[in-house]
């Protein structure tokens with residue numbers, strides 16, 4: 189009998205689930221059937237507190253009426269408009285509205301449908317820019333170990349999460365180097381906010397430049413705060429150093445803000461939180477409050493101008509997606525940005541961050557906890573791994589949280605990542621932390 193033949197509902201068989209232990213899931217499924225504000229409802233009728241904003245994306249809370257209505261209106265008015273050599277008003281309006289909250293100087297927007305596509309678009313834009321500048325030999329990319337940049341071949345090549353790359357190692361982009369990651373519990377355990385140690389790790393870029401030659405490197409891409417790998421907060425001064433080194437060597441700096449964009453740290457983007465402006469910002473998720481898939485690569489005016497003006501009257505950049513700026517996504521994006529502005533969502537997250545910090549750090553001393561780290565409304569709770577079975581302890585806690593605590597958390601390895609919708613209340617923060625603690629107390 190193969191493991192897939194374990195008894196399970198045949199209605200679940202046809203779907204090949206992404207980033208999921210399919211066999212285990214189908215034996216004991218976790219199904220969500222509806223959602224409102226801070227809660228999901230499970231198929232057995234339980235209210236599940238959303239500790240992860242879905243997948244770091246439902247920043248304004250679930251099924252918000254203005255977004256739902258905007259999508260319905262768009263679906264009934266303009267279901268689709270080609271984005272190649274044609275346009276429709278909402279995508280232009282959304283680009284302009286995004287420009288209004290992006291850091292100064294980042295003022296042009298290329299739409300796609302996901303974070304992965306936003307990243308691959310950014311890598312291509314970097315190459316197109318250098319070609320337009322007369323430096324076509326700048327083709328190399330620098331990512332960072334433990335970085336997550338989606339699942340396209342570009343994204344996994346610059347990314348640094350081994351299981352995502354290993355099976356495909358024979359066909360990754362060939363000219364990529366990686367900076368070291370910044371995680372070191374011997375220096376940074378239980379740091380509140382940005383850890384003091386580690387800015388010097390950015391200097392590894394100097395060695396890469398020395399080895400490869402500055403004139404061969406197109407761009408450095410990092411998450412300003414690494415999320416998917418298990419919440420790694422940048423050390424004080426680290427991003428500033430990366431920015432200075434990129435400037436010194438004519439290398440573009442890309443911040444992948446698919447998670448940190450739209451208020452997660454209490455500012456529109458992490459770039460503003462850290463006062464470091466990159467040359468490009470990739471976004472997705474919170475741009476539409478996740479109600480319709482959308483990604484975007486946001487670039488400095490000089491990048492757009494250089495690429496656009498390097499050619500004659502024809503198509504300047506041979507890249508795009510059928511659904512770039514899709515009318516439903518654009519409508520959702522416009523309604524979402526309006527909602528964030530009307531409710532002061534980002535400022536609210538900033539105001540709640542100290543409450544959050546105090547609450548999550550109260551888990552220090554709970555069973556198995558070897559680190560707690562936080563920034564904005566994000567926290568990573570790192571657990572001691574079981575001997576020979578890494579990842580199983582956090583996974584068991586995740587399953588227990590779902591079935592027994594009515595709480596959705598996310599885990600990577602033995603790290604529990606918490607990133608609730610930004611509308612979470614103080615009472616709900618307390619509830620969330622209490623549920624995590626209870627779960628850890630029952631997990632062996």
Ligand SMILES: Cc1ncc(COP(=O)(O)O)c(C=O)c1O
Pocket residue numbers: 301302303304305307336337338339411415416444445446447472473
């Ligand atoms: C930083 C970062 N980049 C890219 C992605 C990929 O986004 P998507 O899953 O929409 O392709 C993610 C997804 O979590 C992410 O966190």
